[in-house]
Amino acid sequence: MPGTVRMGLEETLLYLGRWGKYQMLTYFIIAVCMNYPTSWQLYGIVFEGPSVPVSYSCSPKPEIGLAQKNDTCSQWKFVEKIETNKAVPSSKLQQVVGNFTYYYEGSEPCSKFEYDPSQLGYEFEKSDGTIQQQWDLVCDKGTWVTWSQVVFTVGALVGATICPPFADYFGRRKTFFLCQLLMCVFGIGMAFSPTFASFCVFQFLTGGFAMGNDLCGFVIACELFPKDMRSVLSPLIYFFFSTGSAILTGWTIAFPKWSHLQLAISLVPLLTLLYYPFCPESWRWLMAKGRNNEAEFYLNRAAKFNGLKPVDRAILFDNLSENNKDVPVKSEGIIDFFKKPMLVLYMAAMAFIMSASNLVYFGLNLMSGALAGDPYINFLALSLVEIFGVFIAVAVVGYFGRRIPIMCFFFWGAIFLFLSAIFSKVEGLKDNLGEDKLGKFITSFTIVGKIGITASYCIILVYIQEIFPTYMRAFGIGITAGLGNIGTVLAPISLLASELEPTKYWIPTTIFGIVALLGGLVTLIIPETVGRELPATTEDVLNMSHTLSPEEWKAARHQAKLIFTFSAKSTDSPDQGVENIAFEGDESRSPNINSSNKL
Template sequence: MSFGDLLHQAGGMGRFQFIHVTLLAVPILMMASHNLLQNFTAATPEHHCQIHDRDNDTRRLNVTEQPGPTTELLRAFLPLDATQRPANCLRFTAAQWRFLNPNATGANATRADVEPCLDGWSYDRSEFASTIITQWDLVCDFRRFQQMAQSIYMAGVLLGGVVFGGLSDKYGRRAPLIWSYMQMAVAGSCAAFSPNFISYCIFRFLTGMALSGIILNGVCLTVEWIPTNVRTIIGTMNGYCYSVGQLILVGVAYAIRDWRWLQLAVSLPFFIFFLYSWWFAESARWQILTGKPGDAVQELRRVARINGKKEEVDKLTLEMLKCTMQREMASVKSTYSVIDLVRTPTIRRITCCISLVWFSTSFSYYGLAMDLQNFGVNIYLIQVIFGAVDIPAKFISVLVMSYFGRRVTQAGSLILGGLAILANIFVPLELQTLRTSMAVLGKGCLSASFNCTFLYTGELYPTVISKVSDDEQKEKILLQTTDIEKTKPTG
């Protein structure tokens, strides 16, 4: 017998499981809001140098007070770039009124003295009332800080996977998950009130760490309390929650154009998640494998009671649990580390391949999803399209996995996604519709790859990696489909 038998005895996929899975899935709706938040909070609006006040001419005042209607007047103060538009990072040292003459040539403009934006920048606020770009002038020589902020956030996601993965093994899934909800709520809210760019990056880093803690421990708590036969369905539904979350982000960002209020709006719900997360049950399987069978019995009895299996409550005893989980409890005597992931040839090959798949999928997926402004399409529209394409992509991936298996689905989605992205290299910049279509196809394929990778990783890795003597056999892999790898990467 196995833990699955105990779970079936406690009600299988009963009332407790439905409530548990639902409450764990709701926060996933907000995961995309933080992963892709900087598409809106760090958007770069149209901008140009502030017009200097060395000339009190009335026409100059009209330019500074009403930059939209008097765009033509900007030619007197700003040189033109290669696209014949006012330059973003340069201005004339003095007003050049002769350039308002339609017959003025570009040659005349190149001879005029120019200087950098010494007095700051003027921004077009018709689409974004405020972003971190306009807040701290992260343009021109400072534009690299925009990418730095997102990189710091992703570094937090990486470190969070290591930290909360270890905490999950040592203290269980429930406690780190509760802490992660609180950290996400507090750090996200503090980021909204950041007085400077450095503090903003620090809070975003902590937010990224919390996101990893939520995903890792949330996934573990989900799959360790549901029967094996519904895990694929539940995993797919969680994936759809992330896709729907991208559409929710668009709606919230469209309604809230100020970056501070937007940051706050996507962070406050985690206070609610923190409050109800105290109801979650600790993973009974983790308790058994860490030598806490008494606590596991209490949790199983609670689950049976909620599922209406009152006659099974008294049958769930410590003696029965020890008899049922004899093989699993024997593994408690052994300890394992990261070294075990590369100790034997088979596991080493799996680790290398899975790591490459996770890297290539994540790198390409977020490379597309976090660069929406460069497609030349309305940022809200392209975000809706990018979010919507995930829904059919994940559905198709489930069908292909069912009929052709994981390996064909994984390889096919990565190959098609790679070809779509590479093809865009040869598409002229003028064909924006075609370029966007290819990018959408690539993102859909990568979304299918993510859907497959989450499932494939758990099925390839063994629950226990045992070391045996040379006289017996070189490796012994106890493949159990009733568990997933405890430290699964995020996506």
């Protein structure tokens, strides 16, 4: 399909400054508005319904039943009660309570459970601190909590499919704040759910709009800057997701009852709606829709805030000069892409590494309650180490490319996850190290492994946007990200392999390690893209080599140096190589670049 690449806006954004005050302030606010509420909704279930069930016992009233000693899910059925002074010998089970003797015979499911969250280190209320306690999701319902997590991730998968087209049609800003509002509304619905079924319905809807909120916010934030900044700002935005997850730990301590926690993390984000009048619409989207006056209005607002004169209309809208001339793109269709087996292989490989990253990333957070030590500290540590992973990814993505760092970070995660599983399973280590020290080793290995998985995920967010030709970019990113969400859905399901017993959590840990290892190997299938102009045609992708020449590496690293030294100079001169435009595409089609996700 024919299209054009408009360069006037790029020159205008360089005029505003790569690190302009207006862009950076807006980026910060949007990043907080999108990541904090989304991370709270995504990981709230870790405390509202822990993957490791809260300890429980059968404790029926005497006139209803008698708990069985060897079966916490069953009770002896009540038959009759007689005043103790009138009781006669009987072969039936009996207990004396006050002045009465209660008789029991036959077995039946337990009618009432008592819970002890303190055995796992939680500060929950004993009656209804979690959804497990609220609706007695134990015994034959023991896996229902896990399946509720699946419901949320399926909702996110649907949201990732449905919301982007609305953002393309109605605009990023409107869709972003609408998703934020609906996410909060349905999140509040979760808090007041009268039944587990209604809780799951609201959870599905909350997951869908949380993903829409995340995707639209990602686009608004990243489209504020010149295209060569995206390789840094795309992964950096998830610094805020990590800090949001860390803050959730404080919420859980402040609100030990699940419904109060859910209500709090749904009400507070409503404050972000106050930013709606001040939030700019994506100027790329406005220009793609022909709404140039509005785009100019927002750009001039940014220029004024940055202490600059209004933008030059001749540069912004004049596409007649040699530098701004429309660049024709070869007419091809999606069918042409699928006729090339190598391109289909690249797409499949990209979908796999995205799915692998999501599976391990989300699975490790869900498993935090099974690690030795305080569950709150474990979750906090798993969140904070992500910050380290984000900064490592930002530091290496420009200098060392996409392909090799992703592979190395996957291997990093796999090695430490395998160590965690080995220390959990090998007999004799507990006797040699002691249970407490062994638990600390296992927890430490898991946390360090999370750093590698986080770093690989952040680089994949850039990589996924650079491998498809222009005519296929929107569709390719959407399909790949959609398939990648399958890993998010499988994450809670993989925990069932442990039968939700802490002593068997080495099984999902091993699964995560194998998946990470495979992710690293599969990455080698895809060509390197750093420092290269985005492919416009099928042939451009097929002609990509898997490694760069020394000259290409030099140009790419020079460009990275300019960005990290806060240079405002354009990097598209011949002696500096061609900038790697992570988001470049057919502007007239407004491609779905908002397909990056944590689920």
